[in-house]
Structure formats: structure tokens, C-alpha cells
Amino acid sequence: MPSHNNIIKNMIIELKKFGEILISRPSGREAYLAMAAYTTKDLGGDEIIEIDFSGIKVLTPSWADEVITPLAQKFKNLKLLNTENSSVQATLKTLREYSDLKI
Amino acid sequence: MENNLKNLAFEWMIAEPEKYQLASDYYCQTRDVFQARIDRLVANLLKEKRIREEDVYIISAMAGEIGNNSFDHNLGKWSDVTGIFFGYAISEKLEIILADRGQGIFATLKKVKPELQNDSAALETAFLERISGRAPERRGNGLKFVKENIKSQKMHLTFLSGNAKAELNDIMEITETEDPIIGCLAIITL
Numbered sequence A: 001m002p003s004h005n006n007i008i009k010n011m012i013i014e015l016k017k018f019g020e021i022l023i024s025r026p027s028g029r030e031a032y033l034a035m036a037a038y039t040t041k042d043l044g045g046d047e048i049i050e051i052d053f054s055g056i057k058v059l060t061p062s063w064a065d066e067v068i069t070p071l072a073q074k075f076k077n078l079k080l081l082n083t084e085n086s087s088v089q090a091t092l093k094t095l096r097e098y099s100d101l102k103i
Numbered sequence B: 001m002e003n004n005l006k007n008l009a010f011e012w013m014i015a016e017p018e019k020y021q022l023a024s025d026y027y028c029q030t031r032d033v034f035q036a037r038i039d040r041l042v043a044n045l046l047k048e049k050r051i052r053e054e055d056v057y058i059i060s061a062m063a064g065e066i067g068n069n070s071f072d073h074n075l076g077k078w079s080d081v082t083g084i085f086f087g088y089a090i091s092e093k094l095e096i097i098l099a100d101r102g103q104g105i106f107a108t109l110k111k112v113k114p115e116l117q118n119d120s121a122a123l124e125t126a127f128l129e130r131i132s133g134r135a136p137e138r139r140g141n142g143l144k145f146v147k148e149n150i151k152s153q154k155m156h157l158t159f160l161s162g163n164a165k166a167e168l169n170d171i172m173e174i175t176e177t178e179d180p181i182i183g184c185l186a187i188i189t190l
Helices: A025-038 A061-074 A086-098 B002-014 B031-048 B053-074 B104-110 B119-128 B142-152
Strands: A011-014 A048-052 A077-081 B084-090 B094-100 B156-168 B172-189
Touching: A025 A061, A048 A061, A061 A077, A061 A086, A061 B053, A061 B142, A086 B053, A086 B142, B002 B084, B002 B094, B002 B172, B031 B053, B031 B084, B053 B084, B053 B094, B053 B142, B053 B172, B104 B119, B104 B156, B104 B172, B119 B142, B119 B156, B119 B172, B142 B156
Parallel strands: A011 A048, A048 A077
Antiparallel strands: B084 B094, B094 B172, B156 B172
């Protein structure tokens, strides 16, 4: 049985906490800076980070390029959850093609 | 209704600013106003249920990219009027119109690609090449996103800038127009 200290919980970032309709670069940059200050500040590059897209209605490459791209560069164990929304799917496809997103 | 909206957008683009008052329903002076109008567009389209839900999200993302491009690339350099025209109409088809009186694609991209010769070449570059109009910032994927989703979702886009007009659906065709415009005008049809 693992000790309490050995129980590792992944960091989950719920994007819906930044809004349902995420479209502009300035708001994406602001979201990333807030995450960097309050959520991911003390995490090492090997930590498992899960980005949860549930509840997102509209996502654009501009917003996501300010958030997902730098998170993927900083954390090598980044996982994307609940990406079924059509604009999320299309945005991730664009970032993989044009912003070198590897996940 | 659609033609009225198109006419309204064209009138706004060519009017002398001090003599023309655009209805506030269509004028987004700041990005915050535009964001609020996009939020309302999504809510209205979902409520009306005339467009498939997944299409509502995609078309709103495309409108968001095009509108925000106007703010991104004209910040501090609007030709005269700050902000954008944004309106939509729905009858048999959904039509979304966005316009700005900014620098236009040619002036924006010529700074990072000096060999560009004209508006048509600039439009082709904007839709096809991996290039950022705000280099050294790494940007420039917005219109590629729009182009790919116009094709995959069977929509239509007319995009004008300067004296160039791009028509996109399965293919992209760029022609020259007789009457150049200041800035950009985009019409998305579904």
C-alpha cells in the first residue's frame, strides 16, 4: 500500500475557468500568465499536466497558441482531455501543423 | 437582409468617417465589444437551432480569428476609424460579415516579406504561407485555420483587401477588383 507521500495527483487545468469562448491572443496571453503565476509556478518540467477542454464552446488558434503551445514547450508530459468540440479539434490540428505542437 | 448587411458594410468602408455614423449594433470599437458580440452570436445561433451545433462553434471560431486579426494587425495604426464592422444575417443561409478600415494585408505583410508586389500576392501569402505579419512574434496561423475549415465544412469565404478578392470553398481563387478598399472585408457563408 503506498504511503500518503507516494500518492501523486496530476495537475488538471480546466480551461472553462477562463471562459467558454476563447478567441483572442491578448486574453490567451493573460490566461497563460495567470496559470504561470498561480497554477504551474512550482511544477517541474516532468510533471504530468492535463488540460481539460470540457465546457469549451469556441476555441481559436490565436488563444490556444498563447496557452497550449507554451505549456507544451514547458511540460513534456502534457495530456489533452475532452477535445471533442469541433473548434477545439480544428484548432489543435492547426497548431500541430503551423505551431509545431507535438501532442 | 443579407444584401442589406453587405451594403451596410461596404458603405461603412468607403464613407468619409466624419460624415457616417454606423449603427452601434454593427460597430465594435474595441476587442472587448467584439468578444461580447461573438458570445451573443454563439448564443443566438444555438438558440435558433438552424445551424448544426458543431458548425456554430467552427464558424464562430473563424469569425473570431478574422475579427481579432483586425485588432492584432492594426493596433495603433488604424487608417482613420478604430475597430471593426461585425454583423450576421440568417435566412436560407447564414452570412457573417466582418470589415475593418485598417492597413490591409499587403501593407501588413510587406514589412516581413518585402518582395511582395501587390494585394493579390499578399492575399495568396496570407492564406497559404507560414508567415507572421507581426514577426518576430510567431503568429500567422489564423487565415490558414479559416481556409482549411472553409474547405472541410463546405462553407464559402469572400475576402477582400486592397484591390484583391479571394473566393474560397474547395479551392481558392484570387482576382483583382476594380474598386480597391481600405483595409479588409470578409464574408463567411454557410
